[in-house]
Amino acid sequence: MNSLDKLTGYFEHFPGIGARQARRFAFHILTMQKEESLELASLISSIKDNVIECASCRRFFSKSGGTADVCDICMDINRDRGKLLVVERDTDIRSIERSGVYDGLYFVLGGTVPLLESRENNKLRGGGLKRVVEARLAEDLSEVILGFSINPDGENTGRFVEAVLKEIPGSDKLKISHLGRGLSTGSELEYADPETLKNALQNRY
Amino acid sequence: MNSLDKLTGYFEHFPGIGARQARRFAFHILTMQKEESLELASLISSIKDNVIECASCRRFFSKSGGTADVCDICMDINRDRGKLLVVERDTDIRSIERSGVYDGLYFVLGGTVPLLESRENNKLRGGGLKRVVEARLAEDLSEVILGFSINPDGENTGRFVEAVLKEIPGSDKLKISHLGRGLSTGSELEYADPETLKNALQNRY
Amino acid sequence: MNSLDKLTGYFEHFPGIGARQARRFAFHILTMQKEESLELASLISSIKDNVIECASCRRFFSKSGGTADVCDICMDINRDRGKLLVVERDTDIRSIERSGVYDGLYFVLGGTVPLLESRENNKLRGGGLKRVVEARLAEDLSEVILGFSINPDGENTGRFVEAVLKEIPGSDKLKISHLGRGLSTGSELEYADPETLKNALQNRY
């Protein structure tokens, strides 16, 4: 296999990319300025040294020359350390931070527990979550918010996390909450599903 | 214009239908059995005699030989007459009834008050709503629920209806509520808009 | 079943229409002006008297008060009676007439012969085509053009029609041709399938 095919092969593993677009990416590299393709290569080979997983919330963050192993959100003394929002992915945190509606801390679970799968995905950080909550409970943590997708896998993940949290000594003092459900922006009653309509009526304000 | 073009023209005015599909509908009529096309024609010419607007909630209902000018929902003594849900369209009621999550009464406003339009659409039944609420207030109505789309036009319609209701003597005893907002079925945090995320966090349970 | 449901049911049988849009059509009828819904009903019940199948090419045409059982295209003495283009549907003729690139006559086969179906669709007018070609061969017909879709069903239909034509005495004098294949408007080489590329190269000019 020649190097063009090898490069195309790597791009085919990029999320959401098929064979044709992967090849187009390879041609894109071929038409880049030499210094640009060298900088891109350098970023790819060094990114894992510069961007590390936060020892606390597990999201990726740029070290930026610092020596901390904990990210800026986790270190921010102005955030409400009583709340911990557990999310599936790094990108969920980006959405929430951009919306500016949450001032507590986060934990990135690293995925979902699919409804039909027999065993826990080993990428999932159930153990890590348990240790973080145990440590925080001794301090000022009072509420864990489950922030998963509103679908069967997300709900199954919620049950999994609840079970993990229940095992923690003293977890009876911990409030476990779920994100509110109802009509989201753009919803029309005619197209809303029964579950959403039920929540919209129950949570009317 | 020949009759095929005339028929096609009528179908072009059907909601969501373009010229090509309208013609296909006309050809569909041509290939129907004679007795079927006659029954369809008969239904179309008589539907306005058989299906009338409910004098109370304003939705369309089949008279089915009866003499009532009020629909089966409005006449159902088992429904909670304390609640009135105001919706945009007939089809909204169908969705909610199918979900089986609401047991109060309805009112079909007949559309929205678009944000950028200068005057009230004369198809809108603001006056009718006012009369219905006035009459019901003397009886047992205690809450009007605004069930409009979660978009600028829906919100503007909500403000319009609130203003209409405020004009009613004794409306200070009336609770005016909105459908609950938050994550709807299928939502993922990564793709949720800031407004929905804010509501989801505020309404966590 | 009430009349609104019955009407909705008829609309559900319209080509390409689902349950929700069918109901929207029924509501559309309810909100039409009375005189308009009566004219629509009248057109639907009378269309089969006014629009008849041409005895020659089998397309639908408006009688427009005339007594002819043959359509205006078939009666047009300026058209080239040496050529007969066999198409699947009425709407194919509309496309070709609109493009103004053909001056011969037509025959509407009434559908395709699906590749995987065991017996000939009884709506297909193979026998009618045979009679028309037999009659025309005695006059001035010299070429039958097969104008079917470029897909397996269309190709199968071509083979079926060729077999029908071969049975006609004297058909050896008849030229049977196919529509030219190659790149169509909007094609890009990168996305063209092998068969189309082969034809494009073979038919280069």
Added chain:
Amino acid sequence: MNSLDKLTGYFEHFPGIGARQARRFAFHILTMQKEESLELASLISSIKDNVIECASCRRFFSKSGGTADVCDICMDINRDRGKLLVVERDTDIRSIERSGVYDGLYFVLGGTVPLLESRENNKLRGGGLKRVVEARLAEDLSEVILGFSINPDGENTGRFVEAVLKEIPGSDKLKISHLGRGLSTGSELEYADPETLKNALQNRY
């Protein structure tokens, strides 16, 4: 800007990639095995040394350790050197080679001459084509096939290339041909545009 944002920025310049997917690519790099991300970086930084532009047809090809500056297609003595197919992009050649319907040589023009642009794109290899055709005319070249997209830009590019070829001494002996036009695979007459219908009727066979 931190290195994660820089990397995301590079991915945003990949063809067809938006901000959200670019970030997902960056996270994909973060979760790759170290040795894999290093190999990807190495391929990106070295690809321009290993994959070079063919001195003859101008397509990219892998040197594979060889010293040739001409690609395997151009060197293949079994190919028909009398024909030269001019295409817009490298990927067009891939499609045609995969279909196995052409045995001549190629020339990659490098793009199109947009209809509404005042000056020739300086990435276009009009001069290079002229030199290649001049050199080949002295040998055995007899036909140049214009293989551009069937759209206004493609047609304009065809006119541009014809003008370039006309300037070559002795070009009157050169046949200039266009790819055949007509119905392509999957076409239905009802949806075919007038130009395609005209070509399909003219090129009937």
